Amino acid sequence: MQLKIYNTLSRQKELFVPLMEDPKYHGPKKTTVGLYSCWPTVYRDPHIGNMRAYLCRDILCNTLEKIMGYPLRNVMNMTDVGHLTSDADEGEDKMEKWAKRDNMTVWELADKYIASFKRYLKLLNIDEYEIICRATEHIQEQITMIQQLEKKWYTYIIPDDGVYMDTSKIKDYGYLAKLDIAGLQQGARIENENKKNKTDFGLRKFSPVNEHRQMEWDSPWGKGFPGRHIECSAMATKYLGEQFDIHTGGVDHISVHHVNEIAQSECALGTHPRVKYWMHNQFLNLWGKKQSKSEGGLVTVDELIKKWFHPLDFRYLCMTAHYRSFLEFNEDLLQTAKNSRNNLIKKMQKLFDQHAKIIIDFDSMPYEQIKETITSKYVGDALEDIMNALMDDLNMPQVLAIINQSLNSLDKVEEVDMNDLFVALHWLEKNLLKIWLFDRIGQEVKEIKIPAKIQKLAEQRLEAKQAKDYARSDELRKEILELWREVKDTKEWYELMKM
Numbered sequence: 001m002q003l004k005i006y007n008t009l010s011r012q013k014e015l016f017v018p019l020m021e022d023p024k025y026h027g028p029k030k031t032t033v034g035l036y037s038c039w040p041t042v043y044r045d046p047h048i049g050n051m052r053a054y055l056c057r058d059i060l061c062n063t064l065e066k067i068m069g070y071p072l073r074n075v076m077n078m079t080d081v082g083h084l085t086s087d088a089d090e091g092e093d094k095m096e097k098w099a100k101r102d103n104m105t106v107w108e109l110a111d112k113y114i115a116s117f118k119r120y121l122k123l124l125n126i127d128e129y130e131i132i133c134r135a136t137e138h139i140q141e142q143i144t145m146i147q148q149l150e151k152k153w154y155t156y157i158i159p160d161d162g163v164y165m166d167t168s169k170i171k172d173y174g175y176l177a178k179l180d181i182a183g184l185q186q187g188a189r190i191e192n193e194n195k196k197n198k199t200d201f202g203l204r205k206f207s208p209v210n211e212h213r214q215m216e217w218d219s220p221w222g223k224g225f226p227g228r229h230i231e232c233s234a235m236a237t238k239y240l241g242e243q244f245d246i247h248t249g250g251v252d253h254i255s256v257h258h259v260n261e262i263a264q265s266e267c268a269l270g271t272h273p274r275v276k277y278w279m280h281n282q283f284l285n286l287w288g289k290k291q292s293k294s295e296g297g298l299v300t301v302d303e304l305i306k307k308w309f310h311p312l313d314f315r316y317l318c319m320t321a322h323y324r325s326f327l328e329f330n331e332d333l334l335q336t337a338k339n340s341r342n343n344l345i346k347k348m349q350k351l352f353d354q355h356a357k358i359i360i361d362f363d364s365m366p367y368e369q370i371k372e373t374i375t376s377k378y379v380g381d382a383l384e385d386i387m388n389a390l391m392d393d394l395n396m397p398q399v400l401a402i403i404n405q406s407l408n409s410l411d412k413v414e415e416v417d418m419n420d421l422f423v424a425l426h427w428l429e430k431n432l433l434k435i436w437l438f439d440r441i442g443q444e445v446k447e448i449k450i451p452a453k454i455q456k457l458a459e460q461r462l463e464a465k466q467a468k469d470y471a472r473s474d475e476l477r478k479e480i481l482e483l484w485r486e487v488k489d490t491k492e493w494y495e496l497m498k499m
């Protein structure tokens with residue numbers, strides 16, 4: 001099984017070869033796939049456009065970790081420090097502004113909305129991240145990186161303003177966004193006329209002399225606070241090293257934030273490329289209008305619940321669009337997603353009533369192992385088609401289409417092993433879909449854990465196969481089937497066979 005993902009760097013789909021398996025990578029040894037994602041500033045509830053980005057990321061994480069079996073190091077930052085309103089280092093500080101409005105300290109505001117973010121992740125069945133790092137807890141790491149840049153003469157100071165990165169000193173600045181630097185420099189006016197180049201950006205801002213900020217820290221340059229981009233570079237380096245596998249974010253980050261993340265990291269650390277694969281998700285279109293994080297009055301998951309939608313209806317809707325396409329959103333489309341999800345659940349319930357009461361729990365197996373346990377050709381072929389769609393740049397609309405088609409054509413197929421069908425769907429539900437497909441079957445479902453012995457043999461068999469030792473692999477297969485007979489001799493199996 002080979003995953004292809006669209007890399008913003010090359011603007012094409014590329015075979016995913018993690019650094020841990022890449023012969024061209026000569027840095028410190030990797031034992032995990034490193035993934036970093038940008039999180040919005042935590043000054044109010046995330047809207048559904050934000051949540052779409054985390055859903056896309058959830059599909060990616062689950063594919064790598066649960067379906068392909070890669071050990072994943074999964075990092076997400078929380079911007080809990082007040083930056084200025086825009087990527088351009090200008091405007092008001094959102095954290096300080098909203099804290100005043102909500103009559104709380106900036107620290108209380110950050111805690112409140114971090115808790116809110118985590119609650120929303122749970123509502124949408126998005127897995128908890130391994131590492132969630134807060135910008136305010138990594139101030140020293142950010143200062144250290146600015147000092148590295150200073151030592152190499154990449155920085156300059158604008159008095160009463162901040163420490164800036166001189167982008168004219170970087171040979172290939174903007175390669176991710178394929179920026180036309182010359183055009184940009186002569187183009188629109190420079191919003192900060194003290195900057196040497198239009199594309200220069202703040203690494204650290206000085207606290208205004210006459211104003212008391214709630215969030216400010218001492219540094220070699222005096223009191224101040226971090227610039228918009230430095231936290232991601234500093235924290236990704238701390239948790240994932242100087243180079244790592246995948247960086248995700250919204251398409252709005254390509255031209256400024258991610259370009260600057262690359263520039264400051266590569267210049268400070270002297271490594272290239274910083275990230276092997278850059279993946280960007282497209283926006284959600286709310287009633288025909290693009291949603292980005294800085295707009296006001298946006299729809300949240302709580303508002304969907306008030307209108308009697310289940311949060312997982314929204315999860316289903318997100319899966320009907322490819323992550324690189326706009327996701328159209330309005331109530332009619334959400335209603336259609338809700339109906340589709342309900343139909344799927346009802347279909348499962350009916351099949352269960354007609355056929356079986358047992359699900360064998362294969363859920364913790366990656367695909368290469370689970371496919372060995374499925375003997376029904378119909379189910380095996382459908383699952384393979386589903387995996388092919390997923391491996392093609394995470395084509396979830398196609399995954400959903402194949403699941404629906406396969407269930408709709410069950411009547412036309414002469415013989416389908418229903419147990420195989422439930423095993424496959426249960427595995428897909430737990431590892432990828434997470435839409436509570438089996439929810440209404442609830443208590444009737446008995447789950448048999450696979451005996452540890454069988455699990456172990458299956459793993460050995462996979463190893464033998466990978467080593468192309470087919471004789472040994474066949475032997476192990478026979479052994480597994482022998483043991484299956486023991487399992488099949490249970491009361492549950494007898495009950496199943498009666499149906």
Ligand SMILES: [Zn+2]
Pocket residue numbers: 037038039232257261
């Ligand atoms: Zn970032």
